[in-house]
Amino acid sequence: MMLVMLSGCASPAAALPTATSALSGNGAGGNDSGGAGGSKANPSSTIPTINPTPQFTPTPQSTPTINPTVSPGGPYTVRQTMTLAGEKLETPVGGICVNSIWRVPANTPKVSMLFVFDPHGVNSSGLAGNTFGYYYQIPSAGEEHHAEGNYSLTPNPDGSLKVSISAMDHVTFKGFDGNIPVHYEFDLVPMGGNATCEGKQGG
Numbered sequence: 001m002m003l004v005m006l007s008g009c010a011s012p013a014a015a016l017p018t019a020t021s022a023l024s025g026n027g028a029g030g031n032d033s034g035g036a037g038g039s040k041a042n043p044s045s046t047i048p049t050i051n052p053t054p055q056f057t058p059t060p061q062s063t064p065t066i067n068p069t070v071s072p073g074g075p076y077t078v079r080q081t082m083t084l085a086g087e088k089l090e091t092p093v094g095g096i097c098v099n100s101i102w103r104v105p106a107n108t109p110k111v112s113m114l115f116v117f118d119p120h121g122v123n124s125s126g127l128a129g130n131t132f133g134y135y136y137q138i139p140s141a142g143e144e145h146h147a148e149g150n151y152s153l154t155p156n157p158d159g160s161l162k163v164s165i166s167a168m169d170h171v172t173f174k175g176f177d178g179n180i181p182v183h184y185e186f187d188l189v190p191m192g193g194n195a196t197c198e199g200k201q202g203g
Contacts, residue, residue: 073099075195076188079160089115089186096188097197098153098161104186111136115165123148132165143173147182161188 075095113136121131149167
């Protein structure tokens with residue numbers, strides 16, 4: 001993957017009635033075909049009436065719609081939804097196309113950097129596909145950051161994409177040398193109009 005460095009600052013059931021039947025006859029030696037004083041048996045039955053169980057009909061749910069004129073690959077603009085250290089995200093000129101390597105500039109009062117995304121990359125941990133990373137230094141503070149991880153793209157109901165990042169930032173600063181987990185999110189909003197990613201590589 002390519003990294004870019006910028007320096008700066010139960011309820012019981014009811015019992016159902018059971019159908020019953022009775023056979024009646026009289027006289028000695030009575031049988032089905034009759035005999036002395038006999039008569040043929042007449043079955044009598046009671047059939048219960050059971051009310052049918054009402055059928056549940058689910059309420060149809062609305063399906064989010066995505067502008068059919070917008071390619072799933074972009075281009076998109078950045079919509080910031082959170083901040084970790086006062087950073088401000090920007091949209092590169094021409095927008096972002098997510099089917100190849102793309103970048104998002106991030107600026108703070110002390111440092112500027114690039115978030116780099118590669119849909120086909122493999123990072124140093126062996127994680128393949130949708131890799132993410134950044135690198136920056138603050139020389140005056142003796143501080144250095146080198147982050148690697150992965151990201152996912154999830155459709156939002158309004159047709160935009162949510163970018164979810166999970167990474168480890170290797171930090172060296174004033175004797176500290178270790179990894180800090182990073183979780184970050186922002187949205188990509190379709191540019192619309194006549195914007196296209198045809199012939200454009202990333203962002």
